[in-house]
Amino acid sequence: MLTIKNLKANVEGKEILKGINLEVKAGEVHAIMGPNGSGKSTLASVLAGKSGYEVTGGEVIFEGKNLLDFSPEDRAREGIFLAFQYPVEIPGVSTTNFMKTSINEIRKYKGLEPLSSVEFLKMMKAKAKFVDLDMSMTSRAVNVGFSGGEKKRNEIFQLAMLEPKLSILDETDSGLDIDALRIVSDGVNKIKNSDNAFIVITHYQRLLNYIVPDYVHVLSDGQIVTSGGKELAYKLEEMGYDWVNSINNDKL
Amino acid sequence: MAENSENEEMLEQLVEGEYKYGFTDDFELDTLPKGLSENTVKFISKKKEEPDFMFEWRLKAYKHWLTLQEPDWANIKHPPINYQDIIYYSAPKNAKKLNSLDELDPEIKKTYDKLGIPLVEQNFLAGVAVDAVMDSVSVATTYKEKLNDLGIIFCSISEAIQFHPELIKKYLGSVVPPQDNYFAALNSAVFSDGSFVYIPKGVRCPMELSTYFRINAANTGQFERTLIIADEGAYVSYLEGCTAPMRDENQLHAAIVELIALDNAEIKYSTVQNWYPGDKEGKGGIYNFVTKRGICYKNAKISWTQVETGSAITWKYPSCILRGDNSIGEFYSVAMTNNYQQADTGTKMIHLGKDTKSRIVSKGISAGFSQNSYRGLVKVSKNAENARNYSQCDSLLMGDKCGAHTFPYFDVNNNSATIEHEATTSKISEEIMFYCNQRGISQEDAVALIVNGYAKEVLNKLPMEFAVEAQKLLAISLEGSVG
Numbered sequence: 001m002l003t004i005k006n007l008k009a010n011v012e013g014k015e016i017l018k019g020i021n022l023e024v025k026a027g028e029v030h031a032i033m034g035p036n037g038s039g040k041s042t043l044a045s046v047l048a049g050k051s052g053y054e055v056t057g058g059e060v061i062f063e064g065k066n067l068l069d070f071s072p073e074d075r076a077r078e079g080i081f082l083a084f085q086y087p088v089e090i091p092g093v094s095t096t097n098f099m100k101t102s103i104n105e106i107r108k109y110k111g112l113e114p115l116s117s118v119e120f121l122k123m124m125k126a127k128a129k130f131v132d133l134d135m136s137m138t139s140r141a142v143n144v145g146f147s148g149g150e151k152k153r154n155e156i157f158q159l160a161m162l163e164p165k166l167s168i169l170d171e172t173d174s175g176l177d178i179d180a181l182r183i184v185s186d187g188v189n190k191i192k193n194s195d196n197a198f199i200v201i202t203h204y205q206r207l208l209n210y211i212v213p214d215y216v217h218v219l220s221d222g223q224i225v226t227s228g229g230k231e232l233a234y235k236l237e238e239m240g241y242d243w244v245n246s247i248n249n250d251k252l
Numbered sequence: 253m254a255e256n257s258e259n260e261e262m263l264e265q266l267v268e269g270e271y272k273y274g275f276t277d278d279f280e281l282d283t284l285p286k287g288l289s290e291n292t293v294k295f296i297s298k299k300k301e302e303p304d305f306m307f308e309w310r311l312k313a314y315k316h317w318l319t320l321q322e323p324d325w326a327n328i329k330h331p332p333i334n335y336q337d338i339i340y341y342s343a344p345k346n347a348k349k350l351n352s353l354d355e356l357d358p359e360i361k362k363t364y365d366k367l368g369i370p371l372v373e374q375n376f377l378a379g380v381a382v383d384a385v386m387d388s389v390s391v392a393t394t395y396k397e398k399l400n401d402l403g404i405i406f407c408s409i410s411e412a413i414q415f416h417p418e419l420i421k422k423y424l425g426s427v428v429p430p431q432d433n434y435f436a437a438l439n440s441a442v443f444s445d446g447s448f449v450y451i452p453k454g455v456r457c458p459m460e461l462s463t464y465f466r467i468n469a470a471n472t473g474q475f476e477r478t479l480i481i482a483d484e485g486a487y488v489s490y491l492e493g494c495t496a497p498m499r500d501e502n503q504l505h506a507a508i509v510e511l512i513a514l515d516n517a518e519i520k521y522s523t524v525q526n527w528y529p530g531d532k533e534g535k536g537g538i539y540n541f542v543t544k545r546g547i548c549y550k551n552a553k554i555s556w557t558q559v560e561t562g563s564a565i566t567w568k569y570p571s572c573i574l575r576g577d578n579s580i581g582e583f584y585s586v587a588m589t590n591n592y593q594q595a596d597t598g599t600k601m602i603h604l605g606k607d608t609k610s611r612i613v614s615k616g617i618s619a620g621f622s623q624n625s626y627r628g629l630v631k632v633s634k635n636a637e638n639a640r641n642y643s644q645c646d647s648l649l650m651g652d653k654c655g656a657h658t659f660p661y662f663d664v665n666n667n668s669a670t671i672e673h674e675a676t677t678s679k680i681s682e683e684i685m686f687y688c689n690q691r692g693i694s695q696e697d698a699v700a701l702i703v704n705g706y707a708k709e710v711l712n713k714l715p716m717e718f719a720v721e722a723q724k725l726l727a728i729s730l731e732g733s734v735g
Contacts, residue, residue, distance in 0.1 A: 048686075048690050049689075049690075050686055051682070051686070071689070072686065072689035072690055073688075073689040073690075073692050073693060073694050073695075075690075076689065076690050076691055076692035077692045081690075082690050084687065084690075087687070088681070088683045088684050088687045090684055090687070090688075090701075090702065090705065091705060091706070092702070092704070092705025092706050092707075092708050093701050093702060093704075093705035094705075097701065097705075098688075098691070098701065101693055101697060101701055102688075102691040102692050102693055105692045105693055105694065105697065106692040109692070141705065158691065162691070162692070
């Protein structure tokens with residue numbers, strides 16, 4: 001589904017991604033772990049098409065298409081979803097209104113008719129259950145006055161609504177307590193199937209107890225220095241990021 | 253100057269001619285030559301077949317205007333207006349009547365469709381001959397019948413002057429006297445069209461009144477004069493303007509709107525204004541200098557709701573004089589400026605009676621190189637016990653070349669008053685735009701979503717069909733402003 005070949009990117013003139021290689025197939029969950037500054041969020045931003053990031057080399061092929069050629073909204077319409085680390089507030093715009101606009105624009109791109117209000121509401125009710133979301137939340141302005149946990153749940157709710165092919169979860173677990181973590185993870189697990197894929201970016205192994213990865217990649221100083229199965233996450237937790245730096249240094 | 257005296261002569265002849273031969277309908281002269289003098293005022297009054305008292309009233313206003321100087325305190329810049337270079341009267345447009353909407357310029361039709369204007373109204377706006385449109389004739393007729401049955405008077409101001417002089421004598425100029433300000437004096441001298449509404453005691457007008465239904469509307473808009481009277485216990489909701497872009501060869505629009513809400517009455521006055529705003533370089537465009545004011549008697553209520561997106565310059569302060577005890581005044585406004593437009597708008601709430609309440613919600617949106625100012629006055633007089641005011645003025649900046657300014661004034665002379673004021677300034681951040689983009693929402697739709705969310709509180713006050721059109725209008729007005 002996704003092939004990243006030697007991806008290099010700068011932010012404000014500084015090289016952050018120094019040659020990322022990654023292959024994600026449908027039905028897979030890939031975890032990306034690494035210390036602060038390793039480039040985890042940069043990778044997420046570059047894949048989503050955020051401005052301010054300059055790709056200086058490499059390529060990203062998504063479903064056979066050159067992803068870097070697409071605008072952020074077209075990448076979303078092609079099926080890429082980013083669950084933000086710090087979801088922004090949009091005053092005056094209800095989640096309902098926001099989701100309706102979003103879904104219908106994506107459908108239009110695919111040549112589908114917009115959802116009727118009735119169909120849309122039905123869908124909202126069904127998906128809200130995935131993350132234990134109270135329907136009254138959907139008439140509130142997007143993320144305005146939401147607690148950290150509520151914001152992250154809202155991200156997964158949107159994920160459930162938009163049914164993307166590839167979802168990138170950018171430190172979705174940061175700032176969550178055990179209960180919120182469980183709700184969010186349950187949601188993801190319900191959505192996970194053999195046709196979609198997930199890239200889960202996290203600092204901590206704990207999330208990976210709930211969202212079990214097929215592959216774990218360790219990012220250090222802009223490159224993936226080692227990959228493995230889910231046991232790699234335990235090893236990382238045990239050994240700490242200094243161990244990662246030593247692998248990196250060995251490579252150099 | 254030679255041209256002026258020629259014009260004067262022509263006018264003299266015309267006017268004298270009238271006196272000599274009496275009134276006739278076949279006036280070859282449909283449009284006055286440029287210039288303003290006593291004869292202009294005389295001509296207009298004669299043309300409208302007004303009783304003498306009206307002509308005298310106009311003349312007095314004109315003479316007063318001559319003693320005044322144009323005010324320049326607003327946060328507005330414009331080249332000096334040459335008052336002699338304006339045509340003060342032109343007959344109802346005998347523009348080429350279309351036989352159907354198919355004959356309409358497709359660009360214009362596209363705009364009407366984009367705005368969601370109902371077909372019946374499109375016909376009216378496009379000037380499709382009324383008898384060619386069954387719908388609009390039957391709709392208007394049923395409308396008129398209903399109003400007649402209830403004793404509601406809804407006609408042009410000219411008809412009111414002719415057929416209801418006692419109401420005109422009593423109320424015209426009672427809220428905005430000709431001496432009020434420079435443009436009020438001018439308007440009082442030369443107004444030639446506008447609406448008159450009278451709702452009898454205890455009657456609730458069953459439908460929204462709008463100029464659209466005054467099929468005989470001249471639609472000049474240049475110096476409009478509107479007078480609305482809600483007698484004791486009455487209710488009326490009036491809609492002014494439309495979302496369709498309106499052009500006019502006359503640049504200066506100095507209208508006056510007077511509202512009178514007698515005891516226990518309520519008037520809702522909604523405006524959607526989309527006059528030609530000038531081109532992208534700021535050339536041309538309408539100057540919309542308006543005086544709007546309402547007076548509330550005991551337990552009465554007046555609410556002003558406006559969505560202003562057009563005009564090169566918008567200068568208006570719809571206000572309420574809260575004279576009666578327990579009276580309420582409200583002002584809800586969305587004023588949008590783009591390119592080189594300027595707006596200096598707001599309201600005045602004058603608390604005179606006891607237990608009066610006022611509420612001000614002003615949402616400014618600035619884009620391009622425009623300047624958008626809110627100017628508000630909350631005045632509580634010495635004897636106004638227990639006055640309450642809530643004011644909220646918000647500014648949304650789209651880009652870094654535009655300006656938003658706030659000039660709130662509070663003149664409180666009674667210490668039992670409660671005054672609350674909030675103000676916010678914000679811009680559409682890149683983060684919000686990216687968040688929307690990442691959900692598949694295009695740049696323009698994201699802006700429309702955000703702006704509508706921002707303006708929602710005001711748009712909700714408009715009658716529903718108007719609200720839907722206004723929403724679309726906001727989105728269209730912002731096209732090209734994000735980049």
